[in-house]
Amino acid sequence: MTSEQTKILTMPIAKKHLSADLLQEQFSVAYQPRQLATSRRIVGLEIFARWEHPKYGFIPPADFIHIAEKRDVIDQLTLQILHQALPEFKRLLLQRPALTLSVNISPLSFKHSNFLDSLIAICEDYGISPNQIILDFSEAVVSDDIDTFIDLIKQFRVAGFKIALDDFGTGDTTSVIIERLHLHEIKVDISVTQQLTLSKESEFLVKAAIRLAQQTGALTTAEGVENEETLDIVAEMGFDMVQGFQISKPMFIDELNAWLKEQS
Numbered sequence: 001m002t003s004e005q006t007k008i009l010t011m012p013i014a015k016k017h018l019s020a021d022l023l024q025e026q027f028s029v030a031y032q033p034r035q036l037a038t039s040r041r042i043v044g045l046e047i048f049a050r051w052e053h054p055k056y057g058f059i060p061p062a063d064f065i066h067i068a069e070k071r072d073v074i075d076q077l078t079l080q081i082l083h084q085a086l087p088e089f090k091r092l093l094l095q096r097p098a099l100t101l102s103v104n105i106s107p108l109s110f111k112h113s114n115f116l117d118s119l120i121a122i123c124e125d126y127g128i129s130p131n132q133i134i135l136d137f138s139e140a141v142v143s144d145d146i147d148t149f150i151d152l153i154k155q156f157r158v159a160g161f162k163i164a165l166d167d168f169g170t171g172d173t174t175s176v177i178i179e180r181l182h183l184h185e186i187k188v189d190i191s192v193t194q195q196l197t198l199s200k201e202s203e204f205l206v207k208a209a210i211r212l213a214q215q216t217g218a219l220t221t222a223e224g225v226e227n228e229e230t231l232d233i234v235a236e237m238g239f240d241m242v243q244g245f246q247i248s249k250p251m252f253i254d255e256l257n258a259w260l261k262e263q264s
Helices: 003-017 020-026 061-070 074-095 107-111 115-126 146-158 175-181 200-216 228-237 253-263
Strands: 027-036 042-053 057-059 100-104 133-138 162-168 185-188 219-222
Touching: 020 042, 027 074, 027 253, 042 061, 042 074, 042 253, 057 061, 061 074, 074 100, 074 107, 074 115, 074 253, 100 162, 107 133, 107 146, 115 146, 146 162, 146 175, 162 175, 175 200, 185 200, 200 219, 200 228
Parallel strands: 042 100, 100 133, 133 162, 162 185, 185 219
Antiparallel strands: 027 042, 042 057
16 A cells, blocks of 8 residues: 555544544654764653554554644643653653653644643643753744744743754744744754755755854754764764664654663
8 A cells, every 4th residue: 555545544534533532542652862963872852642543553643643733632632642751751860860852842732821831730740840841843833923923932931841943944934033932952854954965955954053053052953864974964064963763763662761771
């Protein structure tokens, strides 16, 4: 079956079965390690929702995230994933107290008045400081209503959460906007990283991201690092952090614990 056929099949399934009473039963969490580019030390994890339907199998995130937003259960899905991840993250902090946890946040969630309160409450429940949580949002949403969005982001930042611009290189974010966002991190998209050795445009975008980060005090992350050559290049160019299959694929918690033990 082709990927297009799979998409055609899974979208109706997602629409039919994605409902509040299924969230706790079928979604799980995968973790991808994040390393410093030069020392290769593990400094953080990014979490991803995974949906394994009991009858239809794996449902791609691109499908169910879109449906969750349309059916207005995206906040509940995000919080459910955090309810699963934070107890495990708390245990990891006993051995690695400086770790951070990155989570993708829908632009719709930033606009919901009670979502921030829910995030603060869930951190309090598990004894996690908000400054160890990094909230990622896609560059694609920045241009919609930038003034309103900056005001919304500020509330989360004031509460202690770190803010990261994800998928840099896929939108048209200006240096002025990035400065106004007061970002903790700029994450360069996989499509840019993987073309570094082949495309002058990708090289230009990377240099722009690093320059913007230096000007605003943000960190830079190269996403989608999948071989040693790219890892060496992004470290030489001045990236702070890296993530991708060269370091590790996203793993469930048992795999992650075994992997971290090997790294130690």
